[in-house]
Amino acid sequence: MMRGGAFLEADWRRETLRTNLWLVPAVEAAVAAALFACTVLLDRSAYNGRFSLPTWVLSGAADGARQILTTVAAAIITVVGLVFSITIVALTLASTQFGPRMLRNFIRDRGTQLTLGTFVATFFYTVLVLVAIGPGPHGDFVPHLSITVSLALTVVDLAVLIYFIHHIATMIQLPQVIASIADDLGRAIETQGGTDTDVPGTLRAGPTEDELIRRIESSGATIPTPASGYLQYIRHERLVLIATESGAVLHLPYRPGHFLVRGQPLATVWPAEAAPEVAQELTRGHVTGPYRTLTQDVSFGVDQLVEIAIRALSSAVNDTFTALTCIDWLSECLCRITTGWHPQRVHRDVSGHIRVIAYQADYDRLVQRAFEKIRQSAPGMPAVMIRQLDGLHKIMEQTSAPARRQVLLEQAAMIQRSCDASVPEEADRLDVRRRYRALLALRDDVEPAPAEL
Structure with a gap:
């Protein structure tokens, strides 16, 4: 939790x-x-x-x-x-x-x-x-x-x-470095990915999240970023206290890991009259710096593993097995995210009123970050494609949610299309297709495989 x-x-x-x-x-x-x-x-x-x-x-x-x-x-x-x-x-x-x-x-x-x-x-x-x-x-x-x-x-x-x-x-040693990064990422996932406090069907005070967002977008006031840098940490509890004292609601359009430019909107406040008071206290509620950290930024750990994999696949390094190791650990970490991982987006005060609506990295985006750049860097490399499909297979076994399975199937389909377009040897294409067919078989509503499969 x-x-x-x-x-x-x-x-x-x-x-x-x-x-x-x-x-x-x-x-x-x-x-x-x-x-x-x-x-x-x-x-x-x-x-x-x-x-x-x-x-x-x-x-x-x-x-x-x-x-x-x-x-x-x-x-x-x-x-x-x-x-x-x-x-x-x-x-x-x-x-x-x-x-x-x-x-x-x-x-x-x-x-x-x-x-x-x-x-x-x-x-x-x-x-x-x-x-x-x-x-x-x-x-x-x-x-x-x-x-x-x-x-x-x-x-x-x-x-x-x-x-x-x-x-x-x-x-x-590369395997040790990769395992260490994956271990840090796993701890960050367990720390940040509990159950969202805004559970559907639960009685809450005040307007809903969607209603507040509409009000904020229509009549809220923006607070600019005081200094450029990566957003490293957000003190949500302090922001809730600030918003409660001002009778306001804060909407944070950026999450830790995003780079903020001075003058760029840092938060939107509703009602607009509370913006000057909130702006004076907002600097105590967030931290920016020259680099990203894993404390509230799970995607940073994913990006580190992806970076090592991409560097290994480059023509200057050409180390396919290191890329395969990164894919294995990325798959293991995404298996943790697949079930019961819901970062807290809505933060309420003691009375149950929504005070802070934060932007959080979601499951779909993390899956895309873990697979897309590696796929784009590995055209014509069936070994990498097979390992990615095997990883998607492991992740798909951990979830039965149709929406989350659809994200995995979309990634698998892109890998299959990349294989058909870039792998010249028919035997290699058949190996990739067998992995793709095994992934399709996991769907609850298995559709007939295309004729060429």
């Missing part, structure tokens, strides 16, 4: 914080500072004779301690440079092979962030311990426990480095 607006906003904020390379290292550096404060406090207590350190703690003079810590810090900072270099190489490969829009998937990878953070935290901790060495009332103060912990962190860093090399080698 679709979760509430507070959960979606939390997802959006978490996604925003996750898509950077500084947050996790900063948090780990803060943890390293706290660890240093604890260990150096114990070292001070041992130095003042309040207790004795365990026998496994390293001992030595101040000069030897400085030499050890300097060597460790130099080695750590060298490895940090290596890790950054490997990361940049991975990002470059991702941009070339998967497309520039895939870079955010690598930047947000937790394994990379934790590796960078671990090395940065160890270096920070080692430098703090090095600075702590100095003269004291009982001779030189040498934080033996802190030095021991620093060496232990170095051993941990070695294990993390081995993990990172394995992780990068696995992460840049």
Whole structure:
């Protein structure tokens, strides 16, 4: 079921914080500072004779301690440079092979962030311990426990480095990249696709959605977009509150994922008298930015998989099997959408009155986005056509709704026509026709197959 607006906003904020390379290292550096404060406090207590350190703690003079810590810090900072270099190489490969829009998937990878953070935290901790060495009332103060912990962190860093090399080698493999995108898309589908609150036959207060749309179109006032960018997130609950306080109804003609130009209509308000008051508060109800996100934009995940497939089918790459893998995962995600997926379009206040009517991506459009561009990029390629028909077959098995089945049949018919027009070999055309015939057999009202089938 679709979760509430507070959960979606939390997802959006978490996604925003996750898509950077500084947050996790900063948090780990803060943890390293706290660890240093604890260990150096114990070292001070041992130095003042309040207790004795365990026998496994390293001992030595101040000069030897400085030499050890300097060597460790130099080695750590060298490895940090290596890790950054490997990361940049991975990002470059991702941009070339998967497309520039895939870079955010690598930047947000937790394994990379934790590796960078671990090395940065160890270096920070080692430098703090090095600075702590100095003269004291009982001779030189040498934080033996802190030095021991620093060496232990170095051993941990070695294990993390081995993990990172394995992780990068696995992460840049195409099947893993595609599966990761599909997994993110699947979670977005489950998050966003519950049951629409405006269920037919349910008693609701005030005019219906169609009546309100007619009023808005006839006498509503438009509010322009304050800044250009991709619409990333809409705070529907806040918009409902704003509309309730103004006694208005908002109609949002765009959904997250659309690019808005400054001055373009962002929302339409009815009655028109409420527009100035709503416009002042509307900036708190939406977020625009330079890129798309999956938080409220399921079609973005579909587009990512389609982009990889199209790039694989290009003459420069010519990697048919990668395209087939993308089709498989697209089919799996669309199977989730086929049953019980109804993004919330109408948002009401506590009294049951409609306050926000939002534009949402629908089933028909998602199916078209998943199949049409790949079909257009694969003329004369029966392997791709067969895999697309197999995917449509799997999706069609999951639904009995005539309207949704008709969308799938339309896509299958276009694939069949493309095959007849572009595949020269009769045996290949027969293979595609057999898949098409199997799809037609799933219809509730099976029509006689055309003579040429």
